[in-house]
Amino acid sequence: MGSRFKVKTSAIMMAALVLSGCSNNSSSSSEESETDTTLQALISDANLTGDPSTNRDLPDITDLKAQLGMKLFYTKGLGGDEDSACVTCHHPMLGGGDDLSLPVGVNAVDEDLLGLGRVHDGDGAPNVPRNAPTVFNLGLWDQVLFHDSRVESIGKESGVNGASSGIRTPDSAFGTADTNVQTGQTLAAAQARFPVTSNEEMRGNTFEAGNDNDAVRSALAARLQGDADWLTEFQTGFSSTADATTLITYDNIAEALGEYERSMVFTDTPWGDYVSGDSSALTEEQKQGAILFLTSREDGGAGCSGCHSSDFFTDESHHVVAFPLAGNGKGNINDEAGNDDFGRERETGDAADRYKFRTPTLLNISATAPYGHTGSYQTLEDVVRHYTGPRNRVTEYFDDNGGWCQLTQFSTIAGCAALYPDARTNSLLAISKLESDRLAGESEEFAEDLTLSDDQVNQLVAFLEALTDPCVEDRACLDAWIPDTSDAGPDGLQLNARDSDGELL
Numbered sequence: 004m005g006s007r008f009k010v011k012t013s014a015i016m017m018a019a020l021v022l023s024g025c026s027n028n029s030s031s032s033s034e035e036s037e038t039d040t041t042l043q044a045l046i047s048d049a050n051l052t053g054d055p056s057t058n059r060d061l062p063d064i065t066d067l068k069a070q071l072g073m074k075l076f077y078t079k080g081l082g083g084d085e086d087s088a089c090v091t092c093h094h095p096m097l098g099g100g101d102d103l104s105l106p107v108g109v110n111a112v113d114e115d116l117l118g119l120g121r122v123h124d125g126d127g128a129p130n131v132p133r134n135a136p137t138v139f140n141l142g143l144w145d146q147v148l149f150h151d152s153r154v155e156s157i158g159k160e161s162g163v164n165g166a167s168s169g170i171r172t173p174d175s176a177f178g179t180a181d182t183n184v185q186t187g188q189t190l191a192a193a194q195a196r197f198p199v200t201s202n203e204e205m206r207g208n209t210f211e212a213g214n215d216n217d218a219v220r221s222a223l224a225a226r227l228q229g230d231a232d233w234l235t236e237f238q239t240g241f242s243s244t245a246d247a248t249t250l251i252t253y254d255n256i257a258e259a260l261g262e263y264e265r266s267m268v269f270t271d272t273p274w275g276d277y278v279s280g281d282s283s284a285l286t287e288e289q290k291q292g293a294i295l296f297l298t299s300r301e302d303g304g305a306g307c308s309g310c311h312s313s314d315f316f317t318d319e320s321h322h323v324v325a326f327p328l329a330g331n332g333k334g335n336i337n338d339e340a341g342n343d344d345f346g347r348e349r350e351t352g353d354a355a356d357r358y359k360f361r362t363p364t365l366l367n368i369s370a371t372a373p374y375g376h377t378g379s380y381q382t383l384e385d386v387v388r389h390y391t392g393p394r395n396r397v398t399e400y401f402d403d404n405g406g407w408c409q410l411t412q413f414s415t416i417a418g419c420a421a422l423y424p425d426a427r428t429n430s431l432l433a434i435s436k437l438e439s440d441r442l443a444g445e446s447e448e449f450a451e452d453l454t455l456s457d458d459q460v461n462q463l464v465a466f467l468e469a470l471t472d473p474c475v476e477d478r479a480c481l482d483a484w485i486p487d488t489s490d491a492g493p494d495g496l497q498l499n500a501r502d503s504d505g506e507l508l
C-alpha cells in the first residue's frame with residue numbers, strides 16, 4: 004500500500020492488548036473462540052490475505068502523473084459543453100460514485116451540485132441508464148471494467164490491471180484488441196477514453212455532432228493544447244519539455260486519468276485487520292456474517308463467495324441475479340434499441356448472457372449506496388433480502404413499495420410513477436431468465452433461493468459493513484485526492500463540488 008497517511012487502527016489495538024497483558028482468550032467466551040476457529044479455517048481454505056493491493060505496482064497520489072490526472076478528472080474542460088467532468092459522477096466524498104441510483108451528467112440545473120439534489124433541467128429525471136460504479140480500487144481489476152465488461156483484457160493476466168496484453172473496448176469488435184490502446188496501457192486508461200464520447204455523461208448533444216469517438220477526443224485534446232497552463236501541467240506530469248501537440252494527446256490524457264484513479268487504493272478494512280490476525284477487529288455478529296458469506300450452499304452457508312470471491316470480493320465474471328431494473332435500460336442488443344438492459348449479451352451477442360452483469364467488488368460497500376447496475380436497492384439489507392427470493396422480492400418492490408419511486412433520488416421528482424412504464428415487466432423477464440437457467444442447471448452459484456433468519460440477514464449486513472476502509476468516510480483522509488477547492492484549476496473550469504446544502508464536498 005504505502006500511499007496512506009494514517010495510523011492503522013489494528014496496530015493501536017494490538018499495542019493496547021500487549022500493554023494490558025491480555026491473552027486472546029481471557030476476555031472472550033469459548034463460543035467466541037469457536038467462531039474464530041471456524042472463520043479462520045474458511046479464510047485459509049479460500050487463501051485470503053485480507054489485502055488485495057499487495058504485490059501490485061500502483062501509483063501514489065503524490066506521483067506527478069497522478070497529480071496531473073487529478074486535475075483532468077476535475078475539469079469541466081473535458082465536457083463538450085464544459086458542464087460535466089469525470090468527478091461529476093465519481094467524487095471521493097461520494098464513495099467514488101455519485102450517491103445516486105442513476106447519474107445526471109450534462110445539462111444539470113446546477114452543474115457543481117453533486118449527489119442527492121443534482122437534477123436535470125427539464126423534468127428533473129436522470130438520463131444515464133446505469134448506476135455509476137466506484138472508481139476506488141480501480142487498479143485492482145485485472146479482467147474487465149463496466150457493468151457489462153465492455154472494456155476487457157484480452158489476456159486477463161493477474162496482478163497487472165490489464166497492462167500485459169491488448170484491451171478490447173467499445174471501439175473494437177468483441178474479443179479483439181482496440182488498436183488505439185497501446186499494449187502496456189491499463190484497463191483504467193482504456194476506460195478513460197469513453198466517458199467523454201457519451202452524450203449523456205460529458206459530450207452533450209452538439210459537440211462534434213455526427214463525428215466519431217476519435218474526433219471528439221482530438222477536439223478535446225486541441226482545446227487543452229490551446230491553454231498554456233495545461234502545457235505546463237502536462238510537462239510536469241510527464242516530466243517532459245515537449246510541445247503541446249506532442250504532449251497533450253488524448254492518449255496521454257487517458258493515461259493520467261487512469262493513474263489518478265489507480266492511486267485510490269482503499270483496502271485497509273476491519274475485515275483485513277481480522278484476516279491479518281487481529282481477532283478483535285470484528286464483532287461477533289460480523290464474524291457470524293463472515294462465516295455465512297464464506298460457507299458454500301452445500302455446507303449450509305449463504306454461498307456469497309461463490310461469486311464475490313478472492314480478497315477483492317469479485318470473480319470478475321458475469322451472472323444473472325436479477326436485481327430490479329430502475330429506469331429505461333441501456334438497451335437490448337448492441338444498438339441502443341429497446342428499453343430493457345440485456346447486460347453482457349449486448350457485448351457477446353449470446354442470448355445465454357442475457358441479464359448477466361459483472362460481479363461488483365464489495366470493498367467500501369457502505370459508502371457506495373445505492374446498489375446494483377441501476378441503483379435499484381437503497382440499502383444493504385434490501386440487497387441481502389433479494390437473495391432470499393428474487394421473484395417475491397421484485398414483485399413486492401414494484402407492487403407494494405413503489406418501485407423506483409421508493410429510492411431517495413426519486414422521492415422529490417414529480418410524476419415519478421409514470422417515468423418507466425416497462426421497468427416492472429422487464430425486471431420480471433430477468434427473473435424468468437434466472438428461473439429457466441436454474442432449471443437447465445446453468446445457475447450453479449445461485450441455484451436456489453436462500454433461507455435466512457432476520458438474525459442472519461443482520462449478520463451478513465454487519466459483515467458487509469466491515470469491508471469499508473474508514474478513510475473513505477473521512478474528509479481529512481481523502482484530502483490528497485481532492486484538489487484545493489479555493490483554486491479554479493489550470494483552465495478555470497475545475498469542478499469544486501457542493502452538496503445540496505451548498506457545503507463544499
Ligand code: HEC
Pocket residue numbers: 081087088089090091092093106107108109131133134135136137138141147148149150151191194195198199203204205260264
Ligand atoms: C454522468 C456520469 C458520469 C461521468 C461524467 C463519468 N462517468 Fe464513469 N461511469 C458512469 C457510469 C454510469 C458507469 C457505468 C456504465 C456501464 O457500466 O455501462 C461508469 C463507469 C466508469 C468506470 C468503470 C468502473 C468499473 O468498476 O468498471 C470508470 C473507471 C469510470 N467510469 C471513470 C470515469 C472517468 C475517467 C470519467 C471522465 C473521463 C468518467 N468516468 C465520467 C458515470 C459517469
Ligand code: HEC
Pocket residue numbers: 150296305306307308309310311321322323324326360361362363364365368371373374375376377383386387390448449453463467
Ligand atoms: C451468482 C453470483 C452471486 C452470488 C452467489 C451472490 N452475488 Fe452479490 N452480486 C452478484 C452480481 C452479478 C451483482 C451485480 C448485480 C447488478 O449489477 O444488478 C451482485 C451485487 C451485489 C451487491 C451490490 C454491490 C454494488 O456495488 O452494487 C451486494 C452488496 C451483494 N451482491 C452481496 C451479496 C451477498 C451478501 C451474497 C450472499 C448472500 C451475494 N451477493 C451472492 C453476484 C452474486
